[in-house]
Amino acid sequence: MSRNRRIVAWRTPADLLEVKAAFYPVSNGEDLRPMALAKVRAWISRTRIPHAIEATALLTEATLHDTSSHSALNSRLSYSTAICRFVNGLIDPAQQAQFALPMHILARNLNLPASFVEIRHAATHDMLPGLPVLRAVAARALAWLWDNYWVSVGVKWTSEVTGSGEEAVLQSKARMALKRWRQLRREDPRKPLKRFDKTPEGRETYKIIKECAAICRGEEGKEALIEAFLEEKGLIPAGKKKAPLMNGAFHLWLPLLDSLDASVSGFSNMLLSAMLDVFNTTRPLFTLLDGTNPDDTHPPEFMEAVLAWLKHLTSTNPEPKTNFGHQAISPIDYDELIKQCVVRPTERGLKFLRHLLNEYPAMNEKYARIVEIAATQVVLPPAKKAEDGTDTRKRKLEEVEAEVKEFEARFEAMKRQKAEQEARLRDGDAMQVEAVVETVKAGRWKKWNGEWTPRPIGVL
Incomplete structure (x- = not known):
């Protein structure tokens, strides 16, 4: 898939x-x-x-x-x-x-x-x-x-149709497994998992974990499960106002994510990369006839929920606690995540990058400058007016001042470069320059009155 x-x-x-x-x-x-x-x-x-x-x-x-x-x-x-x-x-x-x-x-x-x-x-x-x-x-x-x-x-289309049918089966299994997990853990999402829990609820819990791990045996299965995770009623709470529900979502899904991270190689990096892909979804090729664009990515609340998950899974001291990304089988590849954000910079991707630099100060020396360069490539969405008519995307004064200082520094560097070029021109042989100028003014060759040295014609 x-x-x-x-x-x-x-x-x-x-x-x-x-x-x-x-x-x-x-x-x-x-x-x-x-x-x-x-x-x-x-x-x-x-x-x-x-x-x-x-x-x-x-x-x-x-x-x-x-x-x-x-x-x-x-x-x-x-x-x-x-x-x-x-x-x-x-x-x-x-x-x-x-x-x-x-x-x-x-x-x-x-x-x-x-x-x-x-x-x-x-x-x-x-x-x-x-x-x-x-x-x-x-x-x-x-x-x-x-x-x-x-x-x-x-033959080609027959194989593709067969393949798409297998993908649909995997997606259906993934959605059903997550639905059962949600129903099982909804009443008490904070209840910790016990390894040898013999209760019916405990047996069902570990049965779902094994089913999810079985789905992830192949790459297509991993993609199907991650796609199901990144749907509403998966990791993303349903409803318009998602921010107040995120803490409950963390408690509900972290036990399953930690279990999959410990048993499925590469799961953590694949999930985080798919989350970043949500920010990078491109616009559709066609726009509506009335000039409006269909929902080109996801609603802002959905994107913010994905960003909240990214920050929580990569935090050094998250609450609730999680071991996600710290398993020896598949540790988080922060270099690859940063590369993904820098190559296709987005507004929320930059927020995630700055979160990483704050959480892991050792990365600042290597990546701080790259993150600032990427920030200049981000195209912010058009300004929106609030109900009172104010611009909801007005920038802070400190941000504007910092940008002005950066442009001033670039301008000073350009002036210094131009002055150095002019100085190099002045350091040339003054006699040769004067002779060339006189020659141009006269419009013809002039006799050289200085010491004569044989040279090819046209060479001073």
């Missing part, structure tokens, strides 16, 4: 399989190629699509236009354009050497017949090939696209 999502133009895998079946029908029936062409045009208007799909559409459209209602020249132009785009789209991305390689070599590396390159060259630089030749080459191009792209599309 990778968090790196890939945007595609089709809505479901079935849409792509339907277009595949229309371009390459198994039996003779209704011609569905016009429908497939309309779908591909709609996909192109949404986002970029694979070159093989676009090339198939162009070649198919040229074939459909090859009728008596169109002139021979029109058909030749359609075929030639489709074949040229088919070849260029394959070869141009492969042209990555410092010096351009011959197209025949690139085509051979791609297992592309040389005849395609020759027809492309003729259609571009010579007379257009005749219709019989173009028809044959277009048919061969469609066959090549089937063998090298379309034949594997069904």
Whole structure:
């Protein structure tokens, strides 16, 4: 369950399989190629699509236009354009050497017949090939696209659908386990766990811990459980006002987090990294027609709750107590967390960084300057007006003064650098400078009256 999502133009895998079946029908029936062409045009208007799909559409459209209602020249132009785009789209991305390689070599590396390159060259630089030749080459191009792209599309999507089904099962198991934990511990979340508790409640508690550890046997299972943790009614309390509920959430979930941290390798770093990813969620590609943007990340209360968890799990003396991140099996990698915050700085990420520097003063020497540089890269959200009309994002006077002093220091450094450059120019040979100036003023060469030393012409 990778968090790196890939945007595609089709809505479901079935849409792509339907277009595949229309371009390459198994039996003779209704011609569905016009429908497939309309779908591909709609996909192109949404986002970029694979070159093989676009090339198939162009070649198919040229074939459909090859009728008596169109002139021979029109058909030749359609075929030639489709074949040229088919070849260029394959070869141009492969042209990555410092010096351009011959197209025949690139085509051979791609297992592309040389005849395609020759027809492309003729259609571009010579007379257009005749219709019989173009028809044959277009048919061969469609066959090549089937063998090298379309034949594997069904297998690829089938495996992806199967994989997504397994992910859904893991997510369902994770949510059910956390729901049972919440129901079991809700009445008395402060009750400590006893290792050999033989009561029904104690047996059920350790059964849930074992189930969660079993889910985390693979990377996808870990991601499924962490995703369930970072939902409302997981680590994040339900409701709008979450801050007053955080202490209860700490008591409720810390025993389970500590147990997983002690039994699942890498769990602590993976959970903290996923929490930081909540701050880095990017905006959607499209905005609403009325100009507003949909909920691009999470509500502010949700983000603050995640920040509270980050601070609590990385504190040196938290209350309630926790051993999270202090297990030998997977200690917290603070360097990696700081790197994640610095590479993609956010307002709450910087709050977390400053929390780490306060909790672990030894890090200041190594990271304090980097954190300050990252702070200059953060783009604050637009100012919001409170009910009384005041700006809710006004900065403190001390912060503004500190920024003004920083800019003054930069300005003084720039002035010193400019003065040093001017001094170096003045330290040059005064006689040579004077001679050059006089020469420029005179507009011609002047005789040198000083001691003569043979030099190449134009050199003083």
